[in-house]
Amino acid sequence: MPRCQNFLWGTATFFLVIALAPARATAQEETAAPDPDFAAAISADVTKSPTPPESPPSISNAIRGAVPVQTARFIPDISFIMDVGLGWFFYDDHIRQGGHAVDRNGFTFQGMEMAVSGSVDPYFRYDMNFEISHLHLEEAYITTLSLPINLQIRAGYMNAAFGRQNPQHLHTWNTVNPPLSHTRFMGEEHFSGLGAELSFILPLPWYLFVGAQVMDTHPETAFRSASFGTVDLTGAGRLDGLEDFLYLARIENFFEITDDWSLSWGLNGAWGQSPWVPDNRVDLYGTEIYLKWRPISSGRGALAVALTLEYLFRRSQAPGDLVLDHGGYAQVDVQFTKNWMIGLRGDCGGILDGVSPDLTRLPGTQWRGSVSATFLPTHFSKFRVQYDLGREQGHDLYHGVFLQLEVGVGEHMAHKF
Amino acid sequence: MSGRTGILLGLAICFASLPATARLRVVGTLPDFAAIATEIGGDRVHAESLIRGTQDPHYVDAKPSMILRVNRADLLICIGMGLEDGWLPVLMTQSRNGEIQVGQPGYLDASTVIAPMEVPVNPDRTMGDVHGAGNPHYYTSPREMFQVAEAIYRRLVQLDPEGRRHYETGWKAFEQKYREKMTSWKSRLSSFEGFRVIVYHESWIYMLEWSGLKKVGALEPVPGIPPNPRHVTKVLNKVRELDVGFVIQEIYHPTNLSKIFATKAKARLVILPSMVGAEPAIKTISDKFDRIIKLLTEAG
Numbered sequence: 001m002p003r004c005q006n007f008l009w010g011t012a013t014f015f016l017v018i019a020l021a022p023a024r025a026t027a028q029e030e031t032a033a034p035d036p037d038f039a040a041a042i043s044a045d046v047t048k049s050p051t052p053p054e055s056p057p058s059i060s061n062a063i064r065g066a067v068p069v070q071t072a073r074f075i076p077d078i079s080f081i082m083d084v085g086l087g088w089f090f091y092d093d094h095i096r097q098g099g100h101a102v103d104r105n106g107f108t109f110q111g112m113e114m115a116v117s118g119s120v121d122p123y124f125r126y127d128m129n130f131e132i133s134h135l136h137l138e139e140a141y142i143t144t145l146s147l148p149i150n151l152q153i154r155a156g157y158m159n160a161a162f163g164r165q166n167p168q169h170l171h172t173w174n175t176v177n178p179p180l181s182h183t184r185f186m187g188e189e190h191f192s193g194l195g196a197e198l199s200f201i202l203p204l205p206w207y208l209f210v211g212a213q214v215m216d217t218h219p220e221t222a223f224r225s226a227s228f229g230t231v232d233l234t235g236a237g238r239l240d241g242l243e244d245f246l247y248l249a250r251i252e253n254f255f256e257i258t259d260d261w262s263l264s265w266g267l268n269g270a271w272g273q274s275p276w277v278p279d280n281r282v283d284l285y286g287t288e289i290y291l292k293w294r295p296i297s298s299g300r301g302a303l304a305v306a307l308t309l310e311y312l313f314r315r316s317q318a319p320g321d322l323v324l325d326h327g328g329y330a331q332v333d334v335q336f337t338k339n340w341m342i343g344l345r346g347d348c349g350g351i352l353d354g355v356s357p358d359l360t361r362l363p364g365t366q367w368r369g370s371v372s373a374t375f376l377p378t379h380f381s382k383f384r385v386q387y388d389l390g391r392e393q394g395h396d397l398y399h400g401v402f403l404q405l406e407v408g409v410g411e412h413m414a415h416k417f
Numbered sequence: 418m419s420g421r422t423g424i425l426l427g428l429a430i431c432f433a434s435l436p437a438t439a440r441l442r443v444v445g446t447l448p449d450f451a452a453i454a455t456e457i458g459g460d461r462v463h464a465e466s467l468i469r470g471t472q473d474p475h476y477v478d479a480k481p482s483m484i485l486r487v488n489r490a491d492l493l494i495c496i497g498m499g500l501e502d503g504w505l506p507v508l509m510t511q512s513r514n515g516e517i518q519v520g521q522p523g524y525l526d527a528s529t530v531i532a533p534m535e536v537p538v539n540p541d542r543t544m545g546d547v548h549g550a551g552n553p554h555y556y557t558s559p560r561e562m563f564q565v566a567e568a569i570y571r572r573l574v575q576l577d578p579e580g581r582r583h584y585e586t587g588w589k590a591f592e593q594k595y596r597e598k599m600t601s602w603k604s605r606l607s608s609f610e611g612f613r614v615i616v617y618h619e620s621w622i623y624m625l626e627w628s629g630l631k632k633v634g635a636l637e638p639v640p641g642i643p644p645n646p647r648h649v650t651k652v653l654n655k656v657r658e659l660d661v662g663f664v665i666q667e668i669y670h671p672t673n674l675s676k677i678f679a680t681k682a683k684a685r686l687v688i689l690p691s692m693v694g695a696e697p698a699i700k701t702i703s704d705k706f707d708r709i710i711k712l713l714t715e716a717g
Contacts, residue, residue, distance in 0.1 A: 034646035035653065037677050042644060045671030117506075122518065125510050146515020150488065201488060201513065207481040254481035259469055262480055296472040299669040299695075338476065339643065378641060379503070380542060409542070414507040417480050 076118030076126070079410030081171045083110035091398035095366055095390050099188035100170045101177035102402050109133050110404070111170045115413055122146070129169060137222065138169065138190065154197040157222065159190040161199075161211055161250045162268045163310050164288045166191050172415055174333045175372055176386045176402040180347040181327035184363065185284060185312045187226035191270075193246065194221040207254035215246040217272060226361060227284050227314055229275035246272035254417075259297040264290040264417065276357045280317035287311055290417075304335040316354075316362070323354035325362065343372040347390070364393035381407045439463035440577050444490040444517075446501055447474065448693040449556050450527065452701050453566045454494070457587040458573055461580050467508070470694025473669045475546070475641065479504040487512035490523065491576055494569060497528030498553035522575055528553060530568040531561045534622050546641025557691050558623035559599050559706045566591060566702070598703050602710045603628070609717055613659050615652065615684065617644075617666030617675055620691055624709075633659055636666075636678065644674055653681055663716060667691045685716040 087102030097103040100110045112133040120126050123145055129138035141156030159167045165182045167190075185191075199211030217223050218239065219230040223246070231237065231244050239245070252266040266288045274280035288310040294301055311328035327349025335341040350365035368390030376382045384404040391397045443464040445451040451464040458464070467483045468474055474496065487493060487508050495501055509518060516523035533551030540549045555561035570588040574581050610629035614621070617636045625632050633656055638648040661684040664675050668688055679686035689709050690696050699705050 034650045035681070036646075037681070038644075038646040038649045038653075038674060041674040041677040042646060042649075044673040045643075119519065122515065122520070143510055145510065145513070145518055147513060150513050152511070152513045201485070207485045209481070252481070256480060256482040262478070262482075264481065292478070294478065296469050299471040301472050301476060301669060337643075378542075379546065412503050414479060414502065414504050416507055416511075417478050 076116050077411035077413065079115045079408055079413055080132075081111070081113045081115065081406065081408040083112075083170055083404060083406045084108070085110045085176055085405075086403040087176075087400055088402075089398060089400040091396055093395045094398040094400060095180065095368060095392050095395075096183060096360070096363075098178040098180075098183035099190075102404075110176075113138065113169065113171065115169075115410075117413065119145075136189075139192070150201045150203065152199050152201075154199075155195075157192065157194045158197070159192045160186075160215070160225075160248055160270065161197060161213055162186070162191060162248060162270060162284075163266065163286045163312070164290060164308060165310060167416075171406055171408065174331070174341070174343045174374065175345060175370055176384060176404045177370075177388070179310070179329040179331075179345065180349050180366055180368055180390075181310065181312050181329055183226070184325070184327050184349050185227050185286075185314060187224055189224050191225045191227070193217070193223040193225070195246075206256075207252075209250070209252040209254075211250045211252075213248040213250075215248070217244060217246050225272075225275075227270070227275070227282050227316070228272035229278075229282075231273075233273060233275065233278045235278050244273065246270065260293055260295045262290075262292045262294075262417070264288075274317045275361075276316065276318040282317065283315045285313045302335070302338045304333075306333045307331070308333075318354065318357040321354045321357075323356060323362065324352040325350060325356075326352055339376050341374045341376070343370070343374070345370040345372075350393070359394075366390065366392040379412055380409070381405075440580060441491045441573065442489050443492045443494065443573075444486050445494040446496055446505060447494075447556060449562065449702055449705070450494040450565070450569065452693045453562070453569050453591075454492075454573065456701055457566065457570050457584060457591050458580075459583065459587055461577065461583050462573065466694075467505075470690065470692035470696075470699065471668060472692075473667075474500055474692075475503070477501070477504045479507045481511075483508050484511045487517060488514050490514060490517050492523050492525060492572060493517035494525045494527055494572075496553050496556065497526035498533065498550040499548040500553035522572070525568065525572050527565045527568060528555065530564050531555045531623075534626070535619070543639075545637070545639025547639075552619060552622050554620040554691075555623045557621050557689075557709075558627045559595075559602055560627045561623050562702055562706075563595055563599065566595065595703060598706065602706055605710050605714050606630075609662065609713065612662035612717070613656070615656060615661055615664045615678070615682065617664070617670045620667060621665060621689075630663075633661060636664075636674065649674065649678060653678065656682055663687050663713065665689055668695050687712050687716045689713075 085102035085108045088105050102108040111131060114130045114132055116128045118126055124142045125145055126142050128140040131138050137157055139158045141154050141158045144153045161167060165179055166186050193215035195213055195215035197211055197213040199209060202208040215223060217231045219232055223230055228246055231239055234240060234244060248270045250268050255263045257263055268286040270284040272282055274282045290308050292306040294304040308331040313326045316323045329345055329347045331345040333341060333343045347368040356362040368388055370386055370388045372384055372386035374382055374384045386402045389399045439462055441462050443454040443462050445466045446468060448466040448470045451466040454462050454464040465486060468477055495505060518524060535552035537544060537547050540547055570584055573584045606628045612630045613633045614625060614630045615634045616632055619635055619640050634652040636644040636649055661682045664679040664684050664686045666675055666688055675686050689712060690699055690705055693699055693702060693705050699708055
């Protein structure tokens, strides 16, 4: 009970500070009482925003022929994105929340990402994401720009092109924490490694992407995965043959059903060595559907509803056993305006057959429901509140509340669909 | 089905979407660019756009279907000045098309042929969603779009020199008609010279300067930040004595606030098509400006 009271006091203080901050700022401004009709009209437009600084921007009106500041563009695009979370679990024995998530009571520095990108030359583009707060490389790779017959190669350290969640960085999530299936199959961080990808867009009337990746599973190349073991498990401690690499394949279809409706469907497979038994194997399969409605044809493009379904199945050779497990999530995101969105997610996972060799890394049945609301003052900042309710086999029901703040400075990076 | 039949069927599917006579595939981020390329290039050009005329170009999903369009393009025409930074670079990278990358002949940043306005002296995000290279909404002005049309004509000739005569004919017809139209548009707006205007978003500065209308305020406190009651009240108090003629905005912004504001400011709210395709009847760049001038003159 005292813990609960502390949380309530903390939450109340948090909201009080937020509530008072704009009041103090506006008290210093010109005291023109806002017209109530405008407030009603803005409410009817379903748009709300905090009072921004109203000092006149230092823009030179109608300067013609001035030299734009972007003339010298040899400097790569750089941005820094910070995520801070505040969480409270109402039962200590909660489900493991995954990398970048708030996993304990109080404040958590979820991430401080530096993103750098730019053209190398007419043939290559370079992208890099470095996680400053945890001092590790998220991704650093080159992409070819002009190979023949629609081929493209990516090479370097990168996230596995597997499903919808794994390639996404923290700032593109619509929730405070990753899906349970991500942590179960991909790991605390991203499923990633040093390697290369060859992909192809088929010359068809619709978008059909076919790609294959190969990754080095030596521990010194910072290979990360919850499903696959590193090469030291072979006993030799080095790559002895082609079977020691990790192989991935992905097929992605995209259908622009109408201007307003889009559907993406992906199929994924990954094959590598088992983390449980040297020279044994693990197969991981997944499929995902992303359906989005955004009524751009009627000029209401600020409104959007998206449904994500992702399912994964794993077949692991464990000591004296073959373990089959699966998991997935369904998520609905509704963007009402440019500033407000809500999300609903249902998560589950469990063992279909066999006995888990390690219940921490390969847990039994678990499920979770999450609901979130996000306020986005601009492209570059967001506030999120989320409530989770979940349970893991052998444990009690738990629930938790999270607040999240995200800000980004620098170039606005382009995001994939 | 024999193996040979299967291969032929596959090839037929692959090339089914290729127009029979088009020599150049042009992709414009805006429908305006595609419309101009079609008007000048005729059947020698197959032009399409990435976004719709009803869409806010600041907020665009980088759909994989767009990757396909960019992949097949001989010429990519973009607004530039950073307006498409949130979605176009990823399409260009994933397109695997070396011909349309920055610096290649197949890449035309249309902003490079116009004189930029509202170039921020010291750009900072406290100014809102401003662009370092200046205000990118030049496509709402007939004068700037004429310059863009000429650049598109020259680039078509450069990419398809065999069609020079064809493009020259198309350009001359376009130029003559457009110049006459511009004279007519200007003349019809002459009685509005000096009219004071409130804009919703800073999308009309080029248009206003060309037409002689005068912007006296904006409903957005800074670009990209939605209006709030305090700011809008300040704007109303500022313009109450100024005899504001119009409140103008694009079709994709909400209208409740603009209607109330226009009533209180004793001005007329005019919702203008900022792009080709914003209304079903607007098929060409001239249609767009015909409609804009008609709406303004009727409201005046």
